[in-house]
Amino acid sequence: MIDKIVTDPVLAVADIADGATVLVGGFAWAGVPSALLEALAERQPRNLTIATNANIGAPGLMRLFETGCVRKLMSSFPRMFNTTLMEDLCKAGKLVLELIPQGTLAERIRAAGAGIPAFYTPAAVGTPLAADKEHRDFAGVTYIMETALAGDVALIMAAKGDRWGNLVYNKTARNFNPIMAMAGKLCLAQVAEVAELGTLNPEQIITPGIFVDQVIPVTRST
Amino acid sequence: MSKPLSRMQIAWRVAQDIDNGCVVNLGAGMPTMVSDFLPAGREVMFHAENGILGIGPRAAKGKEDPDVINAGGQAVTLLPGGSYFHHADSFAMIRGGHIDIAVLGAYEVSAQGDLANWHLPDSNVTPAVGGAMDLAACAHRLFVMMDYCSRDGTPKILKQCTLPLTARRCVNSIYTDLAVVDVIADGLVVREIIEGLDLKTLQDKTGAPIRLADNWRILSAPDIS
Numbered sequence: 001m002i003d004k005i006v007t008d009p010v011l012a013v014a015d016i017a018d019g020a021t022v023l024v025g026g027f028a029w030a031g032v033p034s035a036l037l038e039a040l041a042e043r044q045p046r047n048l049t050i051a052t053n054a055n056i057g058a059p060g061l062m063r064l065f066e067t068g069c070v071r072k073l074m075s076s077f078p079r080m081f082n083t084t085l086m087e088d089l090c091k092a093g094k095l096v097l098e099l100i101p102q103g104t105l106a107e108r109i110r111a112a113g114a115g116i117p118a119f120y121t122p123a124a125v126g127t128p129l130a131a132d133k134e135h136r137d138f139a140g141v142t143y144i145m146e147t148a149l150a151g152d153v154a155l156i157m158a159a160k161g162d163r164w165g166n167l168v169y170n171k172t173a174r175n176f177n178p179i180m181a182m183a184g185k186l187c188l189a190q191v192a193e194v195a196e197l198g199t200l201n202p203e204q205i206i207t208p209g210i211f212v213d214q215v216i217p218v219t220r221s222t
Numbered sequence: 223m224s225k226p227l228s229r230m231q232i233a234w235r236v237a238q239d240i241d242n243g244c245v246v247n248l249g250a251g252m253p254t255m256v257s258d259f260l261p262a263g264r265e266v267m268f269h270a271e272n273g274i275l276g277i278g279p280r281a282a283k284g285k286e287d288p289d290v291i292n293a294g295g296q297a298v299t300l301l302p303g304g305s306y307f308h309h310a311d312s313f314a315m316i317r318g319g320h321i322d323i324a325v326l327g328a329y330e331v332s333a334q335g336d337l338a339n340w341h342l343p344d345s346n347v348t349p350a351v352g353g354a355m356d357l358a359a360c361a362h363r364l365f366v367m368m369d370y371c372s373r374d375g376t377p378k379i380l381k382q383c384t385l386p387l388t389a390r391r392c393v394n395s396i397y398t399d400l401a402v403v404d405v406i407a408d409g410l411v412v413r414e415i416i417e418g419l420d421l422k423t424l425q426d427k428t429g430a431p432i433r434l435a436d437n438w439r440i441l442s443a444p445d446i447s
Binding site: 090 | 255268269272273274287288289290291295306307309310312313315317338341345346348349350351352353354355356359360386387388389390424
């Protein structure tokens with residue numbers, strides 16, 4: 001029997017090693033796997049690289065930064081309001097920022113999940129973010145090469161999941177979650193609800209179970 | 223001289239130039255107000271980077287759904303016919319040329335239509351770019367919404383941007399409190415200017431040469447509170 005349901009978030013994150021690259025789903029406050037992040041922060045790993053476009057102030061995520069677990073942040077929007085945490089960490093040399101245009105971040109992640117090592121994009125051409133990147137013209141338009149961004153682990157959030165790992169999402173809480181599921185060597189999916197196998201409409205499954213390793217049910221309030 | 227347009231009035235003015243049937247992406251902040259002022263009878267699909275197409279009005283107080291937000295994180299609604307999708311699809315829509323108009327704020331715009339809107343190197347604030355570089359590079363038309371000058375009176379429309387660029391040669395039209403300016407191949411053309419403001423006075427507030435369009439008009443907007 002295939003059963004990917006893991007009931008304890010603490011167990012789910014137990015194997016995330018120091019130095020791991022962690023893809024964290026969510027955009028602003030929507031679709032952030034906060035219970036998994038809280039469990040990870042509890043373990044206090046070191047030197048993590050976090051790739052995310054979630055609000056850094058989101059529950060769980062903020063704690064990883066505050067407690068010094070993160071060495072590098074890859075994001076299009078690493079700015080936090082009402083706190084200077086990011087600025088303080090960077091100034092102290094404790095955190096490295098890689099600012100990435102949001103579409104490039106998404107496509108780098110998608111590419112990793114799809115087995116594409118690199119691609120060309122027009123975004124950021126002519127800007128400081130294109131410095132040191134390979135430039136190439138196609139049909140008279142200049143593009144830069146960007147490489148795939150895989151994660152050692154993806155922490156994602158979905159509305160429902162079944163024991164095969166099939167997932168459906170809720171509205172704009174989908175955001176980065178499906179592509180991060182594809183790009184993590186290990187994918188841990190926090191879900192608000194477990195669905196009986198066969199009850200999710202096959203036409204409406206957004207993330208087929210092969211991309212998901214563990215499904216961790218957590219009620220919404222946590 | 224008539225009063226400079228308020229931010230809401232600038233949003234109203236932008237909305238008048240959005241054609242029926244367009245797919246439009248509104249940047250965070252000031253541009254999100256544009257959707258409130260579409261003329262009656264115009265049907266437009268509003269897109270946001272975080273995977274939503276067919277955005278309706280802002281959610282009413284008490285009716286907010288934390289999972290229905292725009293790219294600025296504000297609670298919005300979805301119109302009948304609207305859809306949700308993941309981030310790679312959302313940016314495929316942008317890079318793939320499926321967005322007709324993007325409306326963004328700006329720190330600076332150059333006479334060639336270069337845009338700078340993401341980084342103030344002299345400030346202590348962490349730079350944040352979001353989807354602006356993708357949108358600026360790939361939307362068919364880019365409208366900028368901003369005050370004509372910065373708060374201390376410094377021109378924001380310049381020969382060359384002094385701040386780090388978002389994209390080169392991407393801005394089509396600049397909507398401001400004092401004038402509407404189009405960026406065309408040979409420079410900046412003032413399409414509309416508020417009543418009582420002459421070109422010379424406007425030129426003094428501009429860091430690059432401007433000229434009046436042959437068919438220029440008075441820039442005005444209804445009283446909106």
